[in-house]
Amino acid sequence: MPVIEVANLHKRYGERVAVAEVSFHVERGEIFGILGRNGAGKTTTVECLTGLRTPDGGRLRVLGLDPALDGARLRQRVGVQLQEAALPDKLRVGEAVELYASFYPAPADPAELLDTLGLTEHRRTPFKKLSGGQKQRLSIALALIGNPEVAVLDELTTGLDPQARRDTWRLIEQVRDRGVTILLVTHFMAEAERLCDRLAVIEAGRVLAVDSPAGLVSTVDSEQRITFRINGVLPEQALRALPEVTALSIRRDGITLSGKGNLLNAVVTTLSAHQLTPLDLSIERSTLDDAFLALTGAALTDEQNGSTR
Numbered sequence: 001m002p003v004i005e006v007a008n009l010h011k012r013y014g015e016r017v018a019v020a021e022v023s024f025h026v027e028r029g030e031i032f033g034i035l036g037r038n039g040a041g042k043t044t045t046v047e048c049l050t051g052l053r054t055p056d057g058g059r060l061r062v063l064g065l066d067p068a069l070d071g072a073r074l075r076q077r078v079g080v081q082l083q084e085a086a087l088p089d090k091l092r093v094g095e096a097v098e099l100y101a102s103f104y105p106a107p108a109d110p111a112e113l114l115d116t117l118g119l120t121e122h123r124r125t126p127f128k129k130l131s132g133g134q135k136q137r138l139s140i141a142l143a144l145i146g147n148p149e150v151a152v153l154d155e156l157t158t159g160l161d162p163q164a165r166r167d168t169w170r171l172i173e174q175v176r177d178r179g180v181t182i183l184l185v186t187h188f189m190a191e192a193e194r195l196c197d198r199l200a201v202i203e204a205g206r207v208l209a210v211d212s213p214a215g216l217v218s219t220v221d222s223e224q225r226i227t228f229r230i231n232g233v234l235p236e237q238a239l240r241a242l243p244e245v246t247a248l249s250i251r252r253d254g255i256t257l258s259g260k261g262n263l264l265n266a267v268v269t270t271l272s273a274h275q276l277t278p279l280d281l282s283i284e285r286s287t288l289d290d291a292f293l294a295l296t297g298a299a300l301t302d303e304q305n306g307s308t309r
């Protein structure tokens with residue numbers, strides 16, 4: 001049985017349709033991503049799943065329970081980190097974690113969790129004095145303190161610097177390795193590509209595709225480009241004759257070949273048949289950005305893309 005089932009979810013705010021029709025399921029132990037630009041309907045979907053909003057249509061199940069009816073039981077088993085969580089200004093980090101731990105029958109060890117999230121030295125810092133990144137890490141701690149079976153994380157790493165973002169990704173992978181099913185809302189391509197086993201791409205309240213990151217990328221029918229240098233005479237005719245090659249250009253700084261299929265293998269095999277080894281070889285293939293662009297007709301902006309490269 002899937003851990004999360006969403007079938008034909010529909011949600012309006014007055015006249016505005018936030019979620020037109022969204023369906024997907026999440027299996028136990030997966031990191032499942034919901035990827036889409038601002039306003040696509042991601043947060044509304046997870047708010048319905050966590051019982052914070054009541055759907056106008058469709059069927060939702062989390063661990064076999066209906067979030068609209070079984071909210072109290074689900075809160076014991078589902079950890080939720082929502083965007084812009086606020087706590088009382090004076091509440092200290094350590095107190096917040098201890099308080100939340102007291103809500104659960106078998107919580108995680110607060111000290112250990114603070115240590116994992118790099119918050120030990122801020123144990124006595126009041127919420128108001130925390131930086132954006134520290135607040136973000138605290139909200140992740142509060143989502144995980146109950147040792148949940150399912151964690152719902154909305155905009156997990158927004159506001160974190162690249163190092164903190166990578167640390168958080170590692171933490172989430174460790175949480176998944178402990179068997180926790182994770183639903184991750186993101187508009188960061190790098191995050192989706194690195195963490196998610198499968199993704200639903202959402203646009204204007206509808207699911208455009210559900211697949212693994214690699215599966216989504218493979219649906220993009222774009223060319224690959226290989227660039228390299230060689231010491232020797234280029235077997236230009238032999239390379240041009242390869243069925244995988246669609247274009248070849250020779251410049252002073254290197255040779256670029258474009259093509260499809262197993263281009264890399266075909267080129268390296270041809271070069272080695274001529275006793276040549278490619279130097280400084282680089283390959284450009286389609287990325288999740290290309291897949292997103294192909295599906296939605298527009299790219300995420302650089303700022304949204306949150307690249308840490």
Ligand SMILES: Nc1ncnc2c1ncn2[C@@H]1O[C@H](COP(=O)(O)OP(=O)(O)OP(=O)(O)O)[C@@H](O)[C@H]1O
Pocket residue numbers: 013016017018019036037038039040041042043044045187
């Ligand atoms: N409380 C609300 N009242 C009215 N409209 C809302 C409300 N919350 C969201 N919306 C609208 O519903 C649509 C979906 O919003 P939602 O927050 O679910 O999208 P999102 O994909 O999570 O975007 P973001 O990444 O910006 O949070 C948007 O058009 C948004 O303006």
